[in-house]
Amino acid sequence: MNTGxxxxxxxxxxxxxxxxGENYLNCASGWRSWLFTLDHKRIGVMYxxxxxxxxxxxxxxxxxxxxxxxxxxxxxxxxxxxxxxFTLHGAIMTFLFIIPGIPAALGNFVLPLLLGAKDVALPRxxxxxxxxxxxxxxxxxxxxxxxxxxxxxxxxxxxxxxTSGQVVMVTLAVFVLGFSSIFTGINFIVTIHKMRPAGMGxxxxxxxxWALYATAIIQVLATxxxxxxxxxxxxxxxxxxxxxxxxLGGDPVLFQxxxxxxxxxxxxxxILPAMGVISELISTxxxxxxxxxxxxxxxxxxxxxxxxxxxxxxxxxxGQSPLATVIFSALTFSxxxxxAVKVFNWLATMYKGAIKLETPMVYALSFIFLFGIGGxxxxxxxxxxTDVHLHDSYFVVAHFHYTMMGGVVIAFLAGIFHWWPKxxxxxxxxxxxNIGAVLVFAGFNLTFFSQFVMGSKxxxxxxxxxxxxxxxxxxxxxxxxxxxxxxxxxxxxxxLHSLLAGRRAPANPWGGATLEWQAASPPSHHNFDGPVILTxxxxxxxxxxxxxxxxxxxxxxxxxxx
Amino acid sequence: xxxxxxxxxxxxxxxxxxxxxxxxxxxxxxxxxxxxAREVDxxxxxxxxxxxxxxxxxxxxxTWFVVRYRRRRPHDAAQPAPAHSTSLEITWxxxxxxxxxxxxxxxxxxxxxxxxPPRGAYEIAVTGQKWNWLFTYPNGHIxxxxxxxxxxxxxxxxxxxxxxxxxxxxxxxxxxxxVPGRYNRTWxxxxxxxxxxxxxxxxxxxGHADMLTTVTVHPSGRFETxxxxxxNLFDTLPPAEAGALLARRLGCVACHSVDGAGGIGPSxxxxxxxxxxxxxxxxxxxxxxxxxxxxxxxxxxxxxGYDPVMPTYAGRIKDQEITGIIAxxxxxxxxxxGDAELETAAPAEPGVPTEVR
Numbered sequence: 001m002n003t004g005x006x007x008x009x010x011x012x013x014x015x016x017x018x019x020x021g022e023n024y025l026n027c028a029s030g031w032r033s034w035l036f037t038l039d040h041k042r043i044g045v046m047y048x049x050x051x052x053x054x055x056x057x058x059x060x061x062x063x064x065x066x067x068x069x070x071x072x073x074x075x076x077x078x079x080x081x082x083x084x085x086f087t088l089h090g091a092i093m094t095f096l097f098i099i100p101g102i103p104a105a106l107g108n109f110v111l112p113l114l115l116g117a118k119d120v121a122l123p124r125x126x127x128x129x130x131x132x133x134x135x136x137x138x139x140x141x142x143x144x145x146x147x148x149x150x151x152x153x154x155x156x157x158x159x160x161x162x163t164s165g166q167v168v169m170v171t172l173a174v175f176v177l178g179f180s181s182i183f184t185g186i187n188f189i190v191t192i193h194k195m196r197p198a199g200m201g202x203x204x205x206x207x208x209x210w211a212l213y214a215t216a217i218i219q220v221l222a223t224x225x226x227x228x229x230x231x232x233x234x235x236x237x238x239x240x241x242x243x244x245x246x247x248l249g250g251d252p253v254l255f256q257x258x259x260x261x262x263x264x265x266x267x268x269x270x271i272l273p274a275m276g277v278i279s280e281l282i283s284t285x286x287x288x289x290x291x292x293x294x295x296x297x298x299x300x301x302x303x304x305x306x307x308x309x310x311x312x313x314x315x316x317x318x319g320q321s322p323l324a325t326v327i328f329s330a331l332t333f334s335x336x337x338x339x340a341v342k343v344f345n346w347l348a349t350m351y352k353g354a355i356k357l358e359t360p361m362v363y364a365l366s367f368i369f370l371f372g373i374g375g376x377x378x379x380x381x382x383x384x385x386t387d388v389h390l391h392d393s394y395f396v397v398a399h400f401h402y403t404m405m406g407g408v409v410i411a412f413l414a415g416i417f418h419w420w421p422k423x424x425x426x427x428x429x430x431x432x433x434n435i436g437a438v439l440v441f442a443g444f445n446l447t448f449f450s451q452f453v454m455g456s457k458x459x460x461x462x463x464x465x466x467x468x469x470x471x472x473x474x475x476x477x478x479x480x481x482x483x484x485x486x487x488x489x490x491x492x493x494x495x496l497h498s499l500l501a502g503r504r505a506p507a508n509p510w511g512g513a514t515l516e517w518q519a520a521s522p523p524s525h526h527n528f529d530g531p532v533i534l535t536x537x538x539x540x541x542x543x544x545x546x547x548x549x550x551x552x553x554x555x556x557x558x559x560x561x562x
Numbered sequence: 563x564x565x566x567x568x569x570x571x572x573x574x575x576x577x578x579x580x581x582x583x584x585x586x587x588x589x590x591x592x593x594x595x596x597x598x599a600r601e602v603d604x605x606x607x608x609x610x611x612x613x614x615x616x617x618x619x620x621x622x623x624x625t626w627f628v629v630r631y632r633r634r635r636p637h638d639a640a641q642p643a644p645a646h647s648t649s650l651e652i653t654w655x656x657x658x659x660x661x662x663x664x665x666x667x668x669x670x671x672x673x674x675x676x677x678x679p680p681r682g683a684y685e686i687a688v689t690g691q692k693w694n695w696l697f698t699y700p701n702g703h704i705x706x707x708x709x710x711x712x713x714x715x716x717x718x719x720x721x722x723x724x725x726x727x728x729x730x731x732x733x734x735x736x737x738x739x740x741v742p743g744r745y746n747r748t749w750x751x752x753x754x755x756x757x758x759x760x761x762x763x764x765x766x767x768x769g770h771a772d773m774l775t776t777v778t779v780h781p782s783g784r785f786e787t788x789x790x791x792x793x794n795l796f797d798t799l800p801p802a803e804a805g806a807l808l809a810r811r812l813g814c815v816a817c818h819s820v821d822g823a824g825g826i827g828p829s830x831x832x833x834x835x836x837x838x839x840x841x842x843x844x845x846x847x848x849x850x851x852x853x854x855x856x857x858x859x860x861x862x863x864x865x866x867g868y869d870p871v872m873p874t875y876a877g878r879i880k881d882q883e884i885t886g887i888i889a890x891x892x893x894x895x896x897x898x899x900g901d902a903e904l905e906t907a908a909p910a911e912p913g914v915p916t917e918v919r
Contacts, residue, residue, distance in 0.1 A: 079768045152765050158742060159725040159766060246743025252726055253741060287633070288640035292651050317728065318739045319746040322677045326670055333662035340658040341651070343620060348650070350627040352641040357628070365624060372620050376613035383669030385605045388676060389735040392728060392763040456606075458592045458732030460763035463771040467759065538645075545637040 023425065023522040038123035039525060043130050044109030045423065048416075050130075050137060051105050054096035055409075057141075059485065061089035066447070066481040069474045072465045079464040083150040084165075086462060090153030091170060095177050096137055098408050099266060102273035103219070104133070104184050106415045107212050109423060111188060112195070113516030113523065114206050116532035121191040129183035136177035143169035152462060154263070155230070157244035157255040161237045168237055171230040178223045181269070185219030188212050199534045203297065206514045206537040207290060210297040211276025214304035218265045218272075222308070226262035229255070253318050260311035268307040270404060272300055274411030275342055278364050281418055282346045284512045285361035286353030289538040292345040299338030306335045316387050325384065332382040339375055343368060358510065359433030359494075363414030366441045370406025374399060377452065395455030398448045406444055413440070413491060420495065421509045425522040426502030427550075432494045439487030446480025506551025511543045517552075595754040595779065596734035601672045603735070608668065612661060676736070679749035683715035690720065690727035690740035690762065693769030702811035703793040708760055708777040710752055711785035717749045728764035731777055739764055752779040796882055805890030808883050812875070820894060827872060828865055834888070835897025839866045853888050 024041045034042055064085045068075045077085065108126065112119050120126050143149065143166035151160040151167060160167050192213050196205065233255070235241045242248025244255040283290040290296065312320060312328030346368060355361070377399045380386045390396060421427055454473035459466060466474065508517040514537045519528050533554070535542065543552040587593045590610070594600055631641075686708070687698040697708045710716045720729060720740045727740040731750070738748035762773035780788055795804035809815050809830075817826035818833075828838070838848050840863045846852055855862060857879065860872035892898040 079771065083765075083768065083770075150767070156726060156765070162725065163767065246741075252743070286631070286640065287638075288643070289645045291644075292646045294646070295651055295655075317737050319741055319744060322674070326673070329669060329673075330666050333666050336662055337655060337658045341655055344654040345651075347620065347623050347627065350624065350631065352643040353627070353631050354633040354638040354640045355628050355631050356633040365628065368624055369621055372617050376617055379609050379613060379665060380606065383605060383609060383665050385602050385669045385672030385676065386609065387669075388673070388737050389602055389606075389732070391737055392730070453590065456590045457587065458730075458759060458761075460730060460761055462765040464768075465771045467774075540639065547636070 022524060023520065024525045025424070025522055027525045036127070038119070038127055040108050040112050040119050040123065040126060041423075041523065041527075043126050044105055044107075046130055047100065047108055047133070048105040048423075050133065051097055051101055054092055054137065055101075058089055058092035058097055059488070061085050061092065063481060063485060065089055066478040068464070069466075070478040071474075072468060072471060080150065082464045083152075083462075084148040087149050087152050088144055091149075091174075092140065093404075094153055094266075095174050096140060098270045098404060099181060100133060100177075100184070101270070101408065101412050102277060102415060103188070103212060103215055103269070104129070104180070106277070106412070106419060107184070107188065107215075107273060110208065110419055110516055111191060111212055113422075113519055113527060114209055114514055114537075115191070115195050115200070116197045116515040116518075116528065116534065117191070117195045118527050120187050121194050122187045125183050125187050129180045129187070132176060132183065133180035136173045136180060139169060139173035139176060143173060154259060155233060155255075156259075157233065157236070157250075157252045158246065160233060161245050168234050171233055175227050175230045178227045181219045182223045185216035185223075188216040189220065192216075197532065197534055203294065204536070205297075207279035207293070207296050207300075208273075208276040208514075210300045211272045211279070214300040215269050215272045215276075217304050218269050218307060222262045222265040222269075225258060226266075229258040229262065232258070253315070253320065256315050256318055257311070260314045261308075264311040264314065265304075265307040267400075267403070268303055270408045272303060274367070274408045275300065275339075277411045277415040277418070278346060278367050279342075280512075280514065281360050281364040281414055282349050283538050284418075284510050284514075284540075285358055285364070286350050286355045287511060287540045287543075288349055288353035289536075289540070290345070291348035291351075292341075293538070295341055296345050299341050302338040303335060306331065306338070310335060313382060313387070316384060317391050329382055329384045329387075333379075336375065336378065336382070343372065343375070357434065359428070359430055359437060360414045360418035360510070362434050362437040363410055363417060366437060367407060367410045367414060369441075370402055370410060370444065373449075374402030374404075374407055377402065390456060392461055393455035394451040394459045394461055397461050398451035398455060401448045401451070406448070410440070410444075413437075416495070418510065419516075420498065421505030422516055422519070422521050422523070424499060424502075425505050425520075426498045427505045427509060428494050428498035428502055432490065432497075436487050436490035436494055439490055440484060441487075443480050443482070443484030443487050447477050447484055448480070450474075450476040450480070503550075506546075506549045508543070508552040509550070511540060511545070511552035513537055513540050513543060518554075592732045593754070593758075594733065594735075595756065595758055596731075596736070596750045596752050598672075598676055598750055599733065599735045601675065601735075605665075605668050605672055609665060612665075676748075679717045679747065680715045680751075683717035683749055684711065685717045685719060686710070688718045688720035688729060688740065689723060690729065690766075690773075691723035692725065692767055693762070693773040695729075695760070695762075695773070695775055699789060699793075701789065701793055703789060705792060707775045709785065709788055709792070710777060710779055712752055712755050712779050712782055715749055715751045717747060720746050720748070725766050726764050727762045727766050727773065729760065730763040731758060731760050733758035734777075737763065752777075755779045755781040794882075796886060801886045801889035802893040803890075805883075805886030805888070806893075808879075808886055809890055812879070814887070817872070827868055830891055830894050832895045832897060834891040834895035836895070840864060841866050850888050853891060854884055857884055857887070 024039055034046060037043060064077070065082065068077055068082050068085070146166050146169065149165045149167050149170045150163060155167070155171060192209055232243045236243050236245060236248070236250070240248065242250040244250040244252050246252060279290060279296055310328060310332045312324055313332045316325050377395070380390055381396065381399060417428070417433060450473040454470050459470045459473070505521040507519065507521050513535055515532055518532060542554050544555055546553045591603055591606065594603060685700060689696040689698070694706055695708070696704055696706065698704050718729065720738060721744065722740045722742040724742060726742070728737060729740055729748070730737040734750045734752065736748050736750045738746050740746060757776050757778045760775050760777045762770060766773065795807055799807070819825045819829040820831060822829050822831040833848055834853070836848050838846055840846060844863070846863060852863065858874060858876040860874060861870055864870055
């Protein structure tokens with residue numbers, strides 16, 4: 001028994017024991033070894049770099065928008081430039097950053113590791129997904145350089161079919177990016193079905209896998225509708241085929257149905273993996289078994305199913321029939337229930353835990369706070385009477401930023417900090433990591449809470465200028481966005497410093513019980529150097545703190561898989 | 563509270579303190595100025611307090627757990643606790659279900675009121691276009707600001723000339739998209755006189771933020787006065803143009819063509835100053851007095867060859883308006899002023915006013 005434990009402990013710290021410290025990062029060199037790699041980890045890292053660049057680009061446009069709005073009228077740009085800036089902010093953040101964010105960057109890296117597998121089931125499709133993403137991103141950037149678009153990221157017709165600008169280029173970029181998303185989804189579904197190790201039944205999977213699986217289903221089923229919609233838009237614009245423009249015999253509201261049939265499920269493409277990340281983090285950093293595993297797993301599937309039935313809640317005042325509106329309102333409430341269940345389960349997981357405020361956990365707690373506000377303010381918008389007043393106001397802007405940024409982006413950051421030692425084999429400064437997290441939290445609330453107030457008081461969204469009574473809220477929001485930017489730069493600085501001068505990470509710095517922590521930090525090209533020991537993903541009893549390794553090691557195991 | 567007393571209290575601030583005409587707004591909401599606003603705000607604050615309770619519960623528990631169960635030493639483990647609890651999980655699924663059903667029902671009831679205009683509502687047609695609003699009243703008057711009577715349901719029938727717009731009156735809590743190629747409706751009953759913002763809230767391009775105007779709620783009895791005064795075109799337009807507008811609005815041009823074509827009545831082109839033959843064989847010059855008589859008593863000197871179908875406009879048209887129409891007819895006629903030079907100098911109907919929408 002003792003010998004066995006020692007062996008496992010040695011293997012857990014395998015990075016140090018391996019000759020030359022060879023790992024997936026240094027096992028091959030040259031740009032071809034990256035650009036044409038079939039290794040899911042390298043593809044994940046390339047996705048991460050590309051996605052963070054998109055986040056930076058979208059963030060620049062966000063700051064331009066906020067700066068313009070610091071006072072009414074012309075501040076730094078004219079109305080046309082402002083319209084282009086908020087359109088690009090929305091389009092870049094949605095299609096290039098948040099949708100691929102967690103699944104393609106973090107998911108690619110951790111999904112095979114969570115399964116104890118060597119790679120995804122379809123490595124070439126995985127690489128194709130990244131290449132297609134790169135092509136889509138280049139098309140989007142080209143469209144920006146050629147003058148951009150001013151339609152808003154929603155491309156509503158007939159505005160989008162009649163305005164000037166690079167509408168065709170940008171929508172085709174969205175079309176291309178969609179395939180990248182579909183390929184990732186197919187890959188994850190196949191991998192989870194076919195590559196679970198013997199002994200890992202569906203209900204012994206880490207919840208991150210349930211979340212990624214539910215996400216993948218939406219990606220595969222919903223994205224083609226967006227592809228068709230943007231092609232119809234391009235056909236109308238280029239060939240004059242009347243589908244949406246009433247001047248050509250089309251119906252502009254039809255576009256909204258098509259668009260939201262994808263784009264509402266897309267919201268869950270964003271939030272479901274974020275919830276998966278939070279499930280892993282809360283449990284690991286509390287060192288306590290996740291509470292209500294089955295409820296969390298089922299709620300992910302429930303959210304994926306309901307997500308297809310609620311698109312009409314974006315159109316309560318579009319002129320769709322009151323009957324449809326009422327039905328969509330009722331269905332929309334159904335989504336709130338599995339989301340609420342998850343939050344209660346996370347809280348119950350922390351009860352009697354051993355909670356340590358490591359940076360990933362600080363972000364996870366920040367997520368619960370912000371997603372709580374984002375979720376609860378959704379009730380105002382699902383309720384018909386109040387939505388009529390709040391629709392298309394800053395209240396809606398604040399609501400979806402609380403869910404999309406306060407939820408998804410914060411969970412994405414939590415996940416990056418959580419898996420960073422595994423990805424790059426380096427620890428980061430907890431102190432500065434936490435300072436960054438607190439700055440992001442404070443800046444975020446200052447930016448977006450004031451938007452709830454001005455929205456319900458009558459400030460419409462996408463306004464270049466505004467009546468003077470809204471100035472104070474806009475100023476708070478703009479100063480908040482600067483603080484938020486500072487927080488994000490601190491977070492980036494912490495990670496850069498870790499890459500350049502961070503201490504070497506042990507295999508298991510947080511005491512995680514999922515399989516990726518059995519691999520070295522960073523893992524070797526083949527992920528696992530020895531047999532993977534299948535354990536309960538949320539049983540922390542066998543993991544003890546090893547002061548010498550500055551990490552956790554396993555003292556007992558249940559069964560050997562291979 | 564009976565209706566009259568209600569109206570009186572509603573009016574009181576406006577009458578006594580015009581600058582206080584609007585009820586004060588709150589931290590979350592602009593002033594309430596319609597019956598819908600009250601209903602919506604009740605729902606809003608119901609959801610608000612439910613949310614506050616849930617949020618306080620979530621964040622309170624989270625904070626308490628973080629403090630109470632913090633890991634003091636690196637090897638501290640969690641205390642034993644159940645990994646699930648069927649009764650607890652059923653409870654915290656059932657409570658959100660009950661809250662959701664409650665909110666849905668409450669929101670649904672108010673919404674049905676909001677989409678069901680009462681019978682006999684005062685109807686105003688709304689046209690949205692880049693980047694202004696046109697409000698057309700039942701008498702044909704068109705304004706760029708909306709004016710409505712207090713305490714009377716108003717139905718807006720809306721369409722767009724170009725892209726999608728959306729009409730929002732925050733103080734009334736009403737909003738509806740204005741879509742090209744279809745008519746969307748919304749209604750409200752304003753209960754507080756005053757002036758409130760009305761704006762576009764569906765992105766429509768460079769001028770989106772300029773597409774804001776006002777809605778003025780007139781105190782009891784004043785709306786009609788306003789409409790009459792505002793409809794008086796002669797303050798703003800030359801008589802001939804005002805007459806052209808009236809000729810369209812009153813329906814004259816449906817029978818009397820303005821391009822010389824035949825119709826139910828004689829064409830307006832070259833009518834003024836011409837010689838007409840009445841049904842009883844009299845020859846008359848169609849001068850100012852003839853036109854005036856034809857408007858107020860059309861049957862007296864009906865032109866031969868036309869059916870006696872024209873209704874009288876006596877009592878429906880004011881002298882000033884008749885003068886405007888005469889000016890318009892002069893502008894359409896080469897006999898105007900009896901000046902022969904006009905015939906050669908202006909063959910293509912000089913002075914025909916541009917079509918006013």
